Amino acid sequence: MQQHIAVIGGGWAGCAAAVRLTQRGHKVALFEASRTLGGRARRVELDGKPVDNGQHIMLGAYRETLAVMRSVGLDPDNLLRRLPMQMRYPQGKGMDFLAPKLPAPWHMLAALLRAKGLAWQDKLALARFSSLARWIGWRLNIDCSVSELLQRYDQTPRLIALMWRPLCIAALNTPPERASAQIFLNVLRDSLGAQRAASDMLIPRTDLSALFPTAAADYVTSNGGALHIGAAVQNLVQHGAGWQITAEKIGTMAAFDAVIIATQPEHAARLLDGLSNSSTQSIVPNAALQSTRAQLARFSYEPITTCYLQYDPTLRLPLPFMALQDDPARHHWGQFVFDRGQLDPQHAGMLAVVVSASEQAITLPRITLAEQIATQLASVLQLAALASPQWHGVISEKRATYSCRPDLQRPSNQTGLTNLLLAGDYTSSGNAGDDYPATIESAVRSAIICANLL
Known part of the structure; x- marks a missing residue:
């Protein structure tokens, strides 16, 4: 039976939920407060230049994300540049780890044997970690920090500095000393520990809005749905067996059979706190709803900064992206640098430098930050011209992701009220072994769960 469903939030979770519900024959209304779809992974403009609000990298293991892209007619093979699993630093500045195109697990073994910049004790430590993780089924009886896990598995200081720390920060946007080891193992299991293609790194060739959200909105509206842009939802009211929504510029809309809140945790918390009933003007909190509210209130957040540097269009790095060693004491903030021109010719000469968990940098x-990052690039890449970009732009998302701690209790998709669900990268799948950190894939998976529940 067709239902009229409101999806609040036009990020990747909201767009994926709207698409899946539309495909199942429901009538969907998608509400987005900003003017651009995509949430924390969207196109923005800096000084008239179209860029993303953060440089992203995806994995071949992002099964649900790739599937929902294909379902609206997109071809991920054209939109994403697929590279083998790698951790490659500028020559002489770290290590060179590159997985060849061999079946799993031989691709990782060959990468380990060929890796440059690692001593044999480092390689043995990495092999030991992989073997022990497989032996325990990538599961911990009691979660701990990533740092504790690495210490328990006797990982060497050099391997931690060049491999595990940057991987942890890139995947969880949380420093190893406070990051969840179980969530980290989940990501490693589905990438390093899975089929070779699952470990591939996928870098967007186009802007993040065009990568899916724009096509998702077109799909929903062309199939009878409604898109409300610049319409922040102000409150929800339980209206009989359904729901009533009040949004900016629209007013009050009733007769929704179900609502999916697909916003960031703090926005979801405000909507849940303001819930009311059309007859009583209040909703008596049940245990599940109280638990959800309490869990949302406990979230803390981590920032991400992306620094864009524009040089002469003839500039080209040796690789599409490279790892960098950050060292705040030397004002070296960058952790990864991407050559946008190798991804999209329209961005020739533009570099994107990522600083994850960037509390000090912001x-x-x-x-000052742009100048210090440009100086870092000039030093490590041994190219003086990099110290003087033609243009720079810095985007800092102070609450880019939740802090993925070992003790974090994530809310389920169900709020405790009938047909009122939560979707987002911060929700739990109900099984700690399936939970992901704050990634596009986690957001899409949560959306699919909501669609299935309805």
């Missing part, structure tokens, strides 16, 4: 004036 305290600096943006011009």
Whole structure:
């Protein structure tokens, strides 16, 4: 039976939920507060230049994300550049780890044997970690920090600095000393521990809005759904057996059979706190709803900064992206650098430098941070011209992701009220072994769960 369903939030979770519900014959209304779909993975403009609000990298293991892209007529093979699993630093500045195109697990073994910049004790430590993780089925009886896990498995300081720390920060956007080891193992299991293609790194060739959200909106509206842009939802009211929504510029809309809240945790918490009933003007909190509210209130957040540097269009790095060693004491903030021109010719000469978990970096004036990152690139890449970009732009998302801690209790998709669900990368699948950190794939998976529940 067709239902009229409201999806609040036009990020990747909201767009994926709207698409799946539309495909199942429901009538969907998608509400987005901003003018651009995509949430924390969307196109923005800096000084008139179209860029993303953060440089992203995906994995071949992102099964649900790739599937929902294909379902609206997109071809991930054209939109994403697929590279083998790698951790490659500028020559002489770290290590060179590159997985060849061999069946799993031989691709990782060959990468380990060929890796440059690692001593034999480092390689043995990496092999030991992989073997022990497989032996325990990538599961911990009691979660701990990633740092504790690495210490328990006798990982060497050099391997931690060049491999495990940057991987942890890139995947969880949380430093190893406070990051969940179980969530980290989940990501490693589905990438390093799975089929070779699952470990491939997928870098967007186009802007993040065009990568899926724009096509998702077109799909929903062309199939009878409604898109409300610039319409922040102000409150929800339980209206008989359904739901009533009040949004900016629209007013009050009733007769929704179900609502999916697909916003960031703090926005979801505000909507849940403001719930009311059309007859009593209040909703008596049940245990499940109280638990959800309490869990949302406990979230803390981690920032991400992306620094864009524009050089002469003839500039080209040796690789599409490279790892960098951050060292705040030397004002080296960058952790990864991407050559946008190798991904999209329209961005020739533009580099994107990512600083994850960037608490210290975001305290600096943006011009100072850009200058220090440009100096870092010039030093490690041994190219003086990199110290003087033609243009720079800095985007800092202070609450880019939740802090993925071992003790974090994530809410389920069900709020405790009939046909009122939560979707987002912060929700739990109900099984700790299936939970992901704050990634596009986690957001899409949560959306699919909501669609299945309805």
